[in-house]
Amino acid sequence: DQQVKQNSPSLSVQEGRISILNCDYTNSMFDYFLWYKKYPAEGPTFLISISSIKDKNEDGRFTVFLNKSAKHLSLHIVPSQPGDSAVYFCAASDNGNQFYFGTGTSLTVIP
Amino acid sequence: DTAVSQTPKYLVTQMGNDKSIKCEQNLGHDTMYWYKQDSKKFLKIMFSYNNKELIINETVPNRFSPKSPDKAHLNLHINSLELGDSAVYFCASSQRQGYGNTIYFGEGSWLTVV
Numbered sequence A: 001d002q003q004v005k006q007n008s009p010s011l012s013v014q015e016g017r018i019s020i021l022n023c024d025y026t027n028s029m030f031d032y033f034l035w036y037k038k039y040p041a042e043g044p045t046f047l048i049s050i051s052s053i054k055d056k057n058e059d060g061r062f063t064v065f066l067n068k069s070a071k072h073l074s075l076h077i078v079p080s081q082p083g084d085s086a087v088y089f090c091a092a093s094d095n096g097n098q099f100y101f102g103t104g105t106s107l108t109v110i111p
Numbered sequence B: 001d002t003a004v005s006q007t008p009k010y011l012v013t014q015m016g017n018d019k020s021i022k023c024e025q026n027l028g029h030d031t032m033y034w035y036k037q038d039s040k041k042f043l044k045i046m047f048s049y050n051n052k053e054l055i056i057n058e059t060v061p062n063r064f065s066p067k068s069p070d071k072a073h074l075n076l077h078i079n080s081l082e083l084g085d086s087a088v089y090f091c092a093s094s095q096r097q098g099y100g101n102t103i104y105f106g107e108g109s110w111l112t113v114v
Helices: none
Strands: A010-014 A019-025 A032-038 A045-051 A056-059 A062-067 A072-077 A086-093 A105-110 B004-007 B010-013 B019-025 B031-037 B043-050 B053-057 B064-070 B073-078 B087-094 B109-113
Touching: A010 A019, A019 A086, A019 A105, A032 A062, A045 A056, A045 A062, A045 A072, A072 A086, B004 B087, B010 B019, B019 B031, B019 B087, B019 B109, B031 B073, B043 B064, B043 B073, B073 B087
Parallel strands: A010 A105, B010 B109
Antiparallel strands: A019 A072, A032 A045, A032 A086, A056 A062, A062 A072, A086 A105, B004 B019, B019 B073, B031 B043, B031 B087, B043 B053, B064 B073, B087 B109
């Protein structure tokens, strides 16, 4: 049973525009979330996190929004750059130890 | 310097063989993990060790046996390989447990069983 879902397998965005990647979860006990970025033939690299005490966390061009009532989080990248083209995974945990990952969204930023 | 390194990166082997994937982290982290990414792209945790002690052991066939000789190393040994074991295996580590935890991944080991 997939507890973390990324329903959009792919997304294409023009350079300079905003990229919005979505993630839904089913377990209401999840209260800590991570976003990872993955290039081909490499491991996932950490981007940004958010805990349930916040509804927004920002780091440069990356902002994560959390809507606990909807069990939904999103990653906003603005402005999008060609180097942002990668697969993005969200992950959720209820204890900070065991994380459940989504299947990823492949982002293509078109120059 | 590679923070989490795993070898081999690519491995093609026949069914029934036994193989190992080695992992080392030079971050000084206490916790190490093995994750599996299957053909459907699900990234699922298999094992987690904290200071050489097993703390997470998901439902994984007992043909898979992790070994942690010290907290900087977590190797994965797989006996009697099956076709369904073909996947990408990621080693990872983290400095802490609990909230604020950030997991650092290796580059992955592509295992193909033929």
